[in-house]
Amino acid sequence: MDLYDNANLQGLLRRDLHTPLYHQLRQLLREQIQRGELRDGQQLPREEDLAKRLGISRVTVRLALAELAEEGLLVRQRGRGTRITSGRSRNPGHAGPPPLRSPLYELIDNLDTLADNTQVRLLSYQRIPPPEPVRQAFNLPADEALVSCVRVRSRHGQTFGYYSSWTRTRHPDFNAEQLARQSRIDLFRQCGLPIVRVEQKISALRVDPVPAIYLQMQPGQAVMTLERRSFDRDDQLLDLLEIQYRPDQLRYQMRLDHTPDPMESSA
Template identity: 65%
Template sequence: MDPFTTQSLEGILRRDVHAPLYHQLQGFLRGLIERGEIGDGEQLPREEELARRLRISRVTVRQALQLLASDGLLVRQRGRGTRVVGGGARSSTIPMPLKTPLGELLHSLDTLAGNTQVRLLGWERVLPPQPVRDLFGTGPAQTLVRCVRVRSRHGQPFGYYASWTRTEHPEFNAENLAYGSRIELFRRCGIEVMKVQQTVSATRVDALAAMHLQMSTGQAVMTLDRRSFNADQQLQDLLEIQYRPDQLRYQMRMDYETDHPEASA
């Protein structure tokens, strides 16, 4: 299927997110190239044609293409257009999927953090929207920490992490969240976690997460909803992770208990 038909391009750019349109377009094109959906040496549509189909300006298209050319993914020649270099070859460099057991959760998260790289996209202490406020049971004036990060392995992004956390601790800040494990930071900041509930589902990636995961908007992702509670059953942390399905899978071990008590009448 041609990825540049008007139908294929529908909805890949969103104006209701903070990411600039050229950055969203760059992420979309990068995903096509690195997955081999645009082959080595293949020509891209001209700037004016892409602009027309996406209903954006040529300047926006040009910015996205120039960034990809700077990264060595495109070659641009006056009068000859823009073509892909190395399309599909990069797929062989994608690492094997990570295996992260659901059991022994906190230890697994520390292990994951120690073997991957994190990039902080945003941090702020703000009033949450009403649905989040309802989950935490907070009042209209109580702030939570909003954090968005991306995790990568060998330079390949695999997880888009967006969280809300109940804490006033000064060390739970952007500088500390830009490195290492949130679980370790929970310990340092005295954020008590006594129970964790997780839900795994298949969803479609939105434009902003797709851009950072180097995917196309609307592709299937594995989404994990993790809710961490303290001893009083108060929600302390709400985390949603969108995982590239080709980069990470969950493995759960269930042991059969043989020493069951016998049923009695």
């Protein structure tokens, strides 16, 4: 069966399995390439078309194709689409899953990708006045409370992220029960908390003792730390999130495209 000769492929991927959908799609495409069902040089449909046929998100398709491209089985060119190559996997002897790649562009789609393909566990939930540095960041009165929660995120049974967040909301649905069973980005949508601007800062720091326990690291080891500030329509800080990532389990990447100056092309 050639995956791309079928108009409706919904149900081909199994949502009832623990295996993430992007991993299932990557494996399916890899097998078809190796069997010759997808031929060298064959052009693939657009991401949105394939996502529609499979009944999954475009982000899930993009993640699967990106990892196949990293293995050398696909070539992706901006404006030209994606095509099959005859090259074999670059790391045929690689054991275990590759690091999860998380592009800095298309951030909201990226948050959905993490939610779809990883597991989260809520460690604590409180509605309390924040410490002074956080209060100043939100520009709050001294006695106003924020939602504080701590979570860990895992993939294939390995905890790779320790999440500590403060959120400005009084919505009753933004509670421990909801946070324990769905992603925060989905809960933001459900509670009508629009994110219109995001600022991110990535640093290399030493892991704190408590996160080190969950990340299975030694206190003081190098850890990738991300601070994400999300703002609402009034440009007020809505959410302050700090994440400590195992650097061997998650990699951030970004793509920069150069748009030639008209004067360059005419020179």
